[in-house]
Amino acid sequence: MPVPERRLERSRALVGERAVHLLRHGDTAIAMFTLTGRPPFSRALDVFPPARAPLYLQRLAVHPDRARRDATLGLRAVRRACETARAAGADALRAEANPDLRKSVELLTGLGFVAYGEVETEDWMRRVYLQRALDR
Template sequence: MSRAEAPPTDPHPTGTDPAGPPPWRWLTATDPDLVHALLTSCDAHQAAMSGTPAPARRPETTRRLVESGAVHLLHHATGPAGMFTLTERPPTGTDETVFPPAERPRYLQRLAVAPAWLTSGALVGVRCVRRAVEVAADTGGDVLRAQVNPDLRDTCALLALLGFTPCGPTFDDGAGRRHAHLHRPLRPAAADPEKD
């Protein structure tokens, strides 16, 4: 079992040492190998649950995204629990015409939860998506866009619950991999009192 797949020992810790690190914290990922292991373990789990092929993930892409500071990691005292990537540029091959117009879109990619946390009740996926919405808005985005495999019903339900709506058709690559596009408007950034 890899470090990214290590099961949590206590999803709801109580009585933590106030002088020690918090049980949950957000980090900017710095270890591409750990990120890639977390991503591919989640992909494999989702593929097994849905009966669909896992996406092809390139370690070089993971390394580039980590080095750019785009990968946000939710870390528990027991190890990495979830992650997402947030960028200002769309993933390669994205058909931008399916989305409603936006001036400052942000792109949610590579949302992943360590399989051991998926049934823990800690709502790691919810925490990741809420954090992505917050960061996208705080960096000036006016909409958050995403691609999702429509066969991952729990993921789709989570995104719908958190305000994402589908746009455009569902695409199929002919090899069993499908994806749909989602978007979520973001709250307007607070006006700068120094500007007219």
């Protein structure tokens, strides 16, 4: 499966904005996610239910060696993302996911994310859009 192209200048900007969050074990980064106030995709936002102050979860990743030893790592990263977004004043957390990565989508839906709209396909890339309400 092809991997989306990463743009180094965009990654640097996200780090500079303090949008990148790391989970660490000692000095080792074991998982990461990015939270932004703007969507990382170009799709119209009408697919989502209304939200006053949504944040966008992207670039969720876990260290592969650590993930093999700790099956809860992705779960902990998404929970931390929800806590961080709520603490920042967000009322919803939105995400875009590849529906073919079933375990990732199951992780998100298991933590209260709901898929909205149809699966969209553009070239080789397939996407589904999810949102979780962040109750206070």
